[in-house]
Structure formats: C-alpha cells, structure tokens
Amino acid sequence: MIEISECSAWARMERENVVHTIDVDRSDPAYRAWLNEAVRKVQADANRSADTHLLRFPLPEEWGVDLYLKDESTHPTGSLKHRLARSLFLHGLCNGWIRPEAPVVEASSGSTAVSEAYFARLIGVPFIAVMPGTTSREKCRLIEFHGGRCHFVDDPRKMYAEAAALAERSGGHYMDQFTYAERATDWRGNNNIAESVFSQLRSERHPIPAWIVATAGTGGTSATIGRYVRYMQYDTRICVADPEYSCFFDGWRNHDPTATGERGSRIEGIGRPRMEPSFVPGAIDRMMKVPDAASIAAARALDEAIGRKAGGSTGTGLWSALKIVAEMAGNGSKGSVVTLICDPGERYLDTYYSDAWLAEQGLDIGPYAGAVTTFLATGRWPD
Numbered sequence: 001m002i003e004i005s006e007c008s009a010w011a012r013m014e015r016e017n018v019v020h021t022i023d024v025d026r027s028d029p030a031y032r033a034w035l036n037e038a039v040r041k042v043q044a045d046a047n048r049s050a051d052t053h054l055l056r057f058p059l060p061e062e063w064g065v066d067l068y069l070k071d072e073s074t075h076p077t078g079s080l081k082h083r084l085a086r087s088l089f090l091h092g093l094c095n096g097w098i099r100p101e102a103p104v105v106e107a108s109s110g111s112t113a114v115s116e117a118y119f120a121r122l123i124g125v126p127f128i129a130v131m132p133g134t135t136s137r138e139k140c141r142l143i144e145f146h147g148g149r150c151h152f153v154d155d156p157r158k159m160y161a162e163a164a165a166l167a168e169r170s171g172g173h174y175m176d177q178f179t180y181a182e183r184a185t186d187w188r189g190n191n192n193i194a195e196s197v198f199s200q201l202r203s204e205r206h207p208i209p210a211w212i213v214a215t216a217g218t219g220g221t222s223a224t225i226g227r228y229v230r231y232m233q234y235d236t237r238i239c240v241a242d243p244e245y246s247c248f249f250d251g252w253r254n255h256d257p258t259a260t261g262e263r264g265s266r267i268e269g270i271g272r273p274r275m276e277p278s279f280v281p282g283a284i285d286r287m288m289k290v291p292d293a294a295s296i297a298a299a300r301a302l303d304e305a306i307g308r309k310a311g312g313s314t315g316t317g318l319w320s321a322l323k324i325v326a327e328m329a330g331n332g333s334k335g336s337v338v339t340l341i342c343d344p345g346e347r348y349l350d351t352y353y354s355d356a357w358l359a360e361q362g363l364d365i366g367p368y369a370g371a372v373t374t375f376l377a378t379g380r381w382p383d
Helices: 004-015 029-049 081-094 111-123 137-145 156-170 177-184 193-200 220-231 248-253 292-306 312-330 355-361 366-378
Strands: 054-057 065-071 104-107 127-132 149-153 211-215 237-242 286-289 335-341
Touching: 029 081, 029 111, 054 292, 065 193, 065 312, 081 111, 081 177, 104 111, 104 156, 104 177, 111 127, 111 137, 127 137, 127 156, 137 149, 149 156, 177 220, 193 220, 211 220, 211 312, 220 237, 237 248, 237 312, 248 286, 286 312, 292 312, 292 366, 312 335, 312 366
Parallel strands: 065 335, 104 127, 127 149, 211 237, 211 335, 237 286
Antiparallel strands: 054 065
C-alpha cells in the first residue's frame, strides 16, 4: 500500500508535471550467471546423448507390416524419462523455479526420479524423490548413485501431497511431472521423440507409421506424439496401452476427468490412480486395457525375439502393438507400427523376471506367453 506521504508527493509531482516511475529492479547477476551455466550443462547433455536407436521386431516379410521399437533405454539414465527430466529441468530453470542450493523434489515411481537425480547433480542442486515403498530396489540404488535421496510413502496416492509439503518445508521446488510433462516438451519438434521417430523411418518401406503405441505415466509422451502428428498433418494414429490398476483407460473411455483408481499400478512407471493433468485425452485415438500378466509375458517375449530385456511398461506397449499388427495383417493392410522400449529389464530382475515374484502376485503369464508364441508362428491373434 502507498504511504500517505508518498501519495502526497505523487500528487505534488503531478501538479508540477514531473514524470515519475515506480521502479523495482530484482536482477541478480550472480544468479543469472549460475542459471546460464545450469542451462548450458543441461543442453550440453542433449548434444552428447545423440539419438536413440529404432529397432526392428522380427515379423514375417509376407505380412507386409513392420514393427519397430524406439529404444529409449539407451539414454544416459537408461529410460524414456531422461527426455522428460531434461525438459522439466529446462522448464523449471527458465521459469526461475529451480534455484542454487535449493532442493528439487519429485513424486515418482522411480524412472523419472533416476533421471532427475542425474540432472540435479549435473547442475549442483540437491534432489529428493518421493516414491511408493514398493519401488524396485535397483531404481532406488540408481537414484542414490546419482546423488539423490529416496523418501517413501506407503500409499502411492499420497505421493503428490507429500512431495509438495516436502518442497515447502525444505524451501525447494516441487517439479510435479504429472502437471508439467505435457507442456515442458516442445511438441512441435526440436528433436522430440516423435520427430526423431519419423526422421529414422524416412528410408523405410512404410515411412509414415499407421500406429504409434505409447504407454502413459504422466501422459506427456502420448501428448507430445499425438500433437506432433496432428501438427505435421500425418495420418498416424495414437494408441495408449494402459495397465490393470490405472484409471486412464476408464477416464478416457467415459470422458471422465475425475476418474480414480483404488491402488497404484503394478507396472512401474505407467498407470495412475487419478487422471493426471498432463494426460491429454484429445491427443489419443485409441486405448487398450492390458492385463499385467500380458505385459510381463510380452516383455519376456521381447527378450526371446531380439535378446533385449525390458521393463513391464515396454511389455504393455508391445502387447498392444502386436494386437494392432495382427489386425493389419489379418485385413491385408500394409504399413508400420511403432512402440517404445521404455527402460531396461535389468531393473526388474527381482520382479517381472522372477517366477517367485509372479507366484506371490498371483500372476499366470502362461496363457499370454502362449498367445504371443502362437501369433508369431501363425499370424493368428487369440481374441
């Protein structure tokens, strides 16, 4: 509020035709120098990392359908979330939210936290990951390896509030990937994942894919790809594969932005108990609800087909991609389908690749493994 004396002085200057400007200068040369260096380091990581490979899944040539996997596990932190974490850090830095010495706090099921811990250490700020207590031990080890700290909650639905409160208590910044994932990435291009896929397909026999299959944790990847194909006026359609205990499928199918689930997803990294702000239903053409046993069976089938272990989220997307391939081959359509290798299977040797863990969870992957084997041998999908 302006003091009486200040108001009187202002009135006197107006009577005397004196030009007056209220001026508050908060520029901070030391902070700007730190910011410039932090942004440079994050951008330099992108230049060093180059692009990820686009692998072919072996299918009979006569089907006329090609299946590709964008291998995001080759990023420096081993997952698709490396792209997201880089974008979130640039977004937070350039908005003035990430400050020197103040911690960055994130709610995560693991992979995003691994990547954010990497970037936090890169620019020299503390990092705290708020995660479910069921997060794989290997992910926790990687977060700590990159200098981060793990903070666990029993109920995954409480991650958001706990992360926000922890940031408030520590004077840090709550990164909030579930809100900012869809807006932190430049979906028009700038070497986002969609632009990279289309560039790598340019010399293939079906360079414009009929379908791209993604999975949703924040929803940022499906939003980026869906917006990009519309912006570029491609005919490619976007399918999102959702795991058992996620509300995304129900919310999308029923046009219900308030949909919720009763528990966290068993497939780490994807599926949420609420409709996240970064999930953009209008950018999606199709969704599939995939049983967790099918996700794990497909992940193991990938290892048998190309010798690469991948996480459960990769299996979720691969199951849906194989179903689409079967549809296309069955009706004589020619074209290509793309899905993602989200992270390496070595993070899940004690879960998705453990028969003892499957038994504890009551999961029987046998029928789904048999379905994939039959399909690859005969071209017939079991539905």
